[in-house]
Amino acid sequence: MKAVVYVDPFKVAVRDVEDPKILHPNDAIVKITTTCICGSDLHMYEGRTAAQPGIVFGHENMGIVSEIGSGVSKLKVGDRVVMPFNVACGHCRNCESGYSAFCTEVNPGFAGGAYGYVAMGPYPGGQAQYLRVPWADFNALRLPAGTEHEADFALLADIFPTGWHGVSLSGFQPGESIAVFGAGPVGLMSAYSAILRGASEVYSVDHVPERLDKALSIGAIPVNFDQADPVDQILQMRHGNMVDRAVDAVGYQAVEKGHEVPNTVLSAMVRVVRATGGLGVPGLYVPSDPGGVDVHAKEGYLMFPVGKFFEKGLSMGTGQCNVKHYNRYLRDMIIGQRAKPSFVVSHEIPIDEAPVAYEKFDKRIEGYTKVLIHPNV
């Protein structure tokens, strides 16, 4: 089958790889209808992780069940499903408590597994024609048959739940104001989730014009951080009042004035949030970064204004999204026409165009905001 394979920094290729097989009675094989490129893939693509050449990318996967193991009891061949990016067992302590992003069974020595991701276990990605789904009854969410809402449902694998999770991590309550740093796919989903959840004001900070336009289109207030300090801009618009919550949907590759400044968003959030407010951090930070800006950053140590953070009594939530905790409800909001997250989708392509799409999405040019790959067309 065809798959998107990591070759070298800034290079992926579409190669022929072996078809996945059932390796355990609880496995299913899914024929992929839609799989997405994620900002998280870019960290590996740019050589900013320990990812080795040969890894098949793709953790945002949806398709039709084509084969099931003898232990699979709920799923049937022909079911239309979307998989959380997390691979989880469903029965460890963390899974039982709803923290499926921190499953202790799927990736020995580590809490959490994912498809097609460095350090996240032996699970090839789904930017390919077929995907093996372990613990399939737990890891696959069934969808209505047919092709309706394909792009919306594909976003249930990661960014819609992750954006929603970022808002939850901040401690957000309806009626509050929130500043979302990053208007990439995750940031746009956080801004959209905050709006769906009754925010009074949503600020969306980025510097990519097409992304700020999308933020504006859903009713967020765009803030371009290239024009002036984003915290100053928000405080000015609010007559000096801070916001209740902030979300970091950028992570460790944040930029400021054209340079990477990994702590810039964390520091800005401490400044912009009112005393006793909250910070949600779905943006990725890593304990090992070969391309880190200094010796500390290479080991995941960043300067953080802990004094102000403490003085203001702020709280912070971090980590990978427990997609399973949200995806059923968000699916039902899509079916019920209450949510249409696919407004972020900018490109839908066959798999052969993936290398070009990676390049353009990585450069954040030509409106490449969210790319969906259809590997079997």
Ligand SMILES: NC(=O)c1ccc[n+]([C@@H]2O[C@H](COP(=O)([O-])OP(=O)(O)OC[C@H]3O[C@@H](n4cnc5c(N)ncnc54)[C@H](O)[C@@H]3O)[C@@H](O)[C@H]2O)c1
């Ligand atoms: N926690 C999770 O489960 C989870 C899941 C998916 C993605 N992520 C992470 O979320 C982050 C965002 O993902 P994405 O797909 O939206 O990626 P993306 O790279 O497309 O978006 C990041 C955006 O941040 C902007 N940005 C850069 N510096 C900034 C700054 N100083 N202030 C404001 N904006 C700035 C960029 O212009 C870009 O538009 C990544 O770190 C990704 O790894 C986490």
Ligand SMILES: [Zn+2]
């Ligand atoms: Zn993703």
Ligand SMILES: [Zn+2]
């Ligand atoms: Zn588990």
